Amino acid sequence: QVQLVESGGGLVQAGGSLRLSCATSGRTFSTYAMGWFRQAPGKEREFVAAITRSGGSTVYADSVKGRFTISRDNAANTVYLQSNSLKSEDTPVYYCAARSRTGVVMTTSGYDYWGQGTQVTVSS
Numbered sequence: 001q002v003q004l005v006e007s008g009g010g011l012v013q014a015g016g017s018l019r020l021s022c023a024t025s026g027r028t029f030s031t032y033a034m035g036w037f038r039q040a041p042g043k044e045r046e047f048v049a050a051i052t053r054s055g056g057s058t059v060y061a062d063s064v065k066g067r068f069t070i071s072r073d074n075a076a077n078t079v080y081l082q083s084n085s086l087k088s089e090d091t092p093v094y095y096c097a098a099r100s101r102t103g104v105v106m107t108t109s110g111y112d113y114w115g116q117g118t119q120v121t122v123s124s
Contacts, residue, residue: 002026002098002113009094009118012086016122020081022096022115029077030054032098035111036070036081038120040092048094049081050104059104063089086122093117 008020022034035050049060049070058070069082079096097111105111 002032004096004098004113004115006094006096006115006118009120011121011123014087014122014124016086017082017084018086018120020083020094020096020118020120022079022081024077024079024098029072030074032100032113033102033104034070034072034079035097035099035104035106036079036094037097037108038090038092038094039117043092045095045108047106047108050099050106051079052104053102057104059106061106083120086120088122088124091120091122093119 003025006022012018033052036048037045038048039045047061051058051070055072067085072079095117096115098113099111
């Protein structure tokens, strides 16, 4: 079992930045590919970014490409999402997820464990 705890959300002005963190416990962190998703009220959870076990490969949703960066520190058992040039549509709850299988995927069904989420609010 893996426990995921997100932090770093909050209120930020449009154009600003936030760094989200997801700390993990349980099985060895480096055996999991990690992903970030987000979900607005009344909408489906959508993919944001993912990173392989080693951190050597990343993939992003088109809506955040060039603005967001996913990274991981396997020694600290933590994955990060640096979010820059934030827009009002970047507002929903952000979730991190862990995938025990190889490769990175952009679907919620591809992940085995989820955090409780952290709220990001971008004000215009």
